[in-house]
Structures are given as C-alpha cells and as structure tokens.
Amino acid sequence: MAPKTTEKATEKVLMKGNEALAEAALRAGCEAYFGYPITPQNELAAYMSKRMPKEGGAYLQAESEVAAINMVYGAAASGVRTMTSTSSPGMSLKSEGISYLAGADLPAVIVNVQRGGPGLGGIQPSQSDYWQATRAAGHGDFHPIVLAPSTVQEMADTIHIAFDLADRYRTPVIVLVDGMLGQMMEPVALPEPGGATVVEKPWAANGHQDKRPHNTITSLFLVADDLEASNRARFARYEDIKRNEQRVEEYRTEDAEIVLVAFGASARTSRTAVDLAREAGIKAGLLRPITLVPFPVDAIEARIPQAKAFLSVEMNMGQMVEDVRLVVNGRTPVEFFGRVGGIIPAPTEILAAIERIAGDDACAKGGDA
C-alpha cells in the first residue's frame, strides 16, 4: 500500500521531515490545508503556502487552531482530501474539532509534530501526547487512527497511507511525530505525483444539483437511539480497523528475550541500543509500532512466550507502557525507560536499562538454582 515511486522520483533528495511530509501530502491528493503557526512544525505550513496555490488547492493560515480544524471539517464535508498540522499545545485547541470530525464520520489528516509539555512546555522533541492521541483526542466515545513514522522517508510514505485510511474508514487520522523528525533532514524518495488513491464519496455535501437527495453532515443526534446507533456503527468500523490495520516493524526479535517497544524518534535510538546489547551478548530486539491506534497487539502477543521482559522506551514519563501492559496482562514483566523535556534517550542509557533488566533476570535464575 506504500505509494509507488517512479525511477526518477526514487532519486533521493535531502529534505526536512516537515517538508517531505508536506510534499508527499500534495502528491497524495491533499487539496486543502488549514493551519496556524507553532514551532516545531512551521516548515510544514510554510511549504504548503508555497506549493498549494500552484497545485490549484486551498491554503489558508487561519486565525487560530480552533478555526483551522473547523475549516478542515468544512473541506472534509465537501469530499476533498484535507489536512492540518500543529504541535502539542495547538493539538489541545483542535481537540473539539477532531471530536466533531469523528462524530460526523469525516475523513481528515491531522499532523502533530510534538514538543514537550504540559502547558507551553518547550519546543524540543517529545512524545508526551501519546495519551492525548490514542485516548483523548477530543470529548466523546471515539478514537482516531494514529500513525507514528520514525524516519523522514516514512513520514513521506505515511501521509499517503493516512489519507487512504481516513477515506476508507471515514475517520480522522492523526500522524504523530516530534520535533526531531520534523526538523531533521534525511534522504527521501518522494512518491510519484498523481498517484493519489481516488475514493468515491457519495456522502459528501458537494452540491446535489437536484439530482440526488440532500446529504447531511452532522455530529448532532438528539434522539438517544439514533446516537447509540451511530456510536455502534462507528465502533463496528473500529473492529475492522483493529483486524486489518495493525502495522509494526520488528528488528532482531526472532529470538529476543528482552523485547523493546518504541515508536518514532525513540525507536531509532532503541534500535541502536538493541545492536549494542547484542554485542554485549544480550538477546534484545525491537518491536516498533507504526500504528499506535490500532495498537499492534498481535505482534506483542506473539513475543510473550519468548520474552523474559518487555521494555517500553518513550520520550515521556510512561504512556505507551500502559498499552503494552494491557496486552501482556501480567504474564511477564513490562519495564519502562523514558526521558522528557526535549531529551532523546541515548542508546547508551537505553543499553544500561536493558543490562539492568538482564541482570535482574540472571539474579532471579541464580536464586532458583
């Protein structure tokens, strides 16, 4: 499902994550972008402001994040591929609108280039919005699909997948990255222009011209039975999403006894730490969720019999670790290591956490003997 690349397009160029994501969004058929400035995602909006008019699409810097997400609602209702982007504090402001998108079953893509929090926090990279993205993207009984790329290339590839999933399941999709991925440059092979998936949207409010009945887009259901039915229909789709859309990358997990779980930026340094641990004779591996919703429960479940422990490595005080514990359900220890405030966990300190767990395990075995 990753977008095709032409021979010419596969020539790799150096781009910032924010810019690569913006260009890939245009190539995925994004026709309307609405945003409001905030560091560290500004390059994304700036890139859109330059390119979108040339593509004949709509670019608007709104007066606030609240306005921007409601413009997304309007554009999505008309059936076009639309997106917004922001960083953590802005995400809180968008949360009401995201809930309305979910309630009206509208497809849209929201990019959160996370920074440290709470409050205004800092502008350095963070993963402190995991709970917000997966649990509390807005009020009401819903959750979006959440995708978490970990390289600039994957940011470019993911945005196409995000639009496809949004359209297929009629749901908002959050792309959760961080300041490091947004600001860094890496080689990227951009997807082929014009490769956008075309999805029929017979529900769109795009002018009936007296040829069909009115389409109504709303999240307001004042009759209890109607509201319950709409919730149940949405959660039936969530079951399909859980079944079909779990994405994960595994690295050296085949025989891993200590299974690291990490996404995005912290997955990169965790991967390096896995190599260091292997050099030290410890059987470590990395399980990297690419979808945070749906959480890759099947992949984690499959590693439980062989795992002496799981180690969740995050740039927060311990959020995803709770999802790992939900899957593991007490069958094996689930540990946590994290750094906050804009600090990326260093491979050496992750290695120290792995060695501590491996040592504890060796002691436990020694005690049994």
Next chain:
Amino acid sequence: MTTNFQLAGFGGQGVLFAAKVLTYAGLLEGLEVSWMPSYGPEMRGGTANCSVVLSEAPVGSPIVTEPDVLLAMNQPSFDKFYHAVVPGGICIFDSTFVTDVAEHDGVAERAEVRLVPVPASTLALDNDLKGGANVIMTGVIVRQSGVVSLETAEKAIEKSMSARHLHLLDDNLKALRLGYDYE
C-alpha cells in the same frame, strides 16, 4: 563506521549550508546520513549549530553530543563545544574569530584533540569570496575528516544550492578547493 560532526557559528555564517553540503556528499557516496539543526531559543541569540551524522549503519539519533569533528566558526561555539569532542577527534576553527585558544581552560589537558586553525573569514575576503568562509571550511572538513571525497563534495555543493543562488556555484567551488588545499 560512523562519523559525528558538529558545526557551529553565528547565525548568518552559513553553518547550516556547510552541514547540508556535507550531508549531501554522504548521501551521494551511499552512506546513511542525517542533518539536524538546533532550533532552540538560543538561535534568536545569534548562535546556530547543526549535527551531521555520516554512517554505514542506519542513523539512530541525529543529535550529536560528542562530535568526532567539530567546526567552530566563532569563539562562543569553540568555548561551548570544544570539550565535547571525542578523544582522537578534530577541532577545526576559524582563527579569524576564535583567538582565545592557548589560554582556554583545559586546552592543554586535551592534547588528544587535534586543533586545525584556519583563518577562513580572512581567506574569504582575500580571495574575493565574501561570505564564503563556511564553504572554505567545508573543504577543510572534507580534507581533514576523509569521509567523503572532494569530487563528491563538489557535486554536493550544486545539489545543496537553491536555483536562485546557482550563479554563485563557481565561487563556491573555488572556496571549497581553497579550503581543501589549505595547509
């Protein structure tokens, strides 16, 4: 084999561009590469720095805290990053602006770091390459680090330049060679 670079100077001295050239050169040589600018509030105060990683393995963290090669384009950058250079590393600095080296705290104890003073800003002015000190220093980095070739760096310069600046390509190539050949 992984080489970590830290390039630092005042905003406007072009360290981000120098870092981009280095990164593109790594890409053209088939290495795994990353370019990561500091984007913190200190940028507003006038200093800019950028991490570059050139590696045979996928890059974990693109943020360099212990550089193998440091470029310091001014005194504050030298003072801030000199002590972070790994033993056996190289510290290249613009001796036009970095003048407090011998007396600098701890320099004597760090004999294991090779100091490479180059008066890049003076060289730029003397050679009619105003504003080219960063590219001169890119040539020095290419020569001293030996991770990429001069020919690759020349190609990388063109790749790194925006279309509206391409009329300056010859000046940049001249500056690159000037730095590469500097003894």
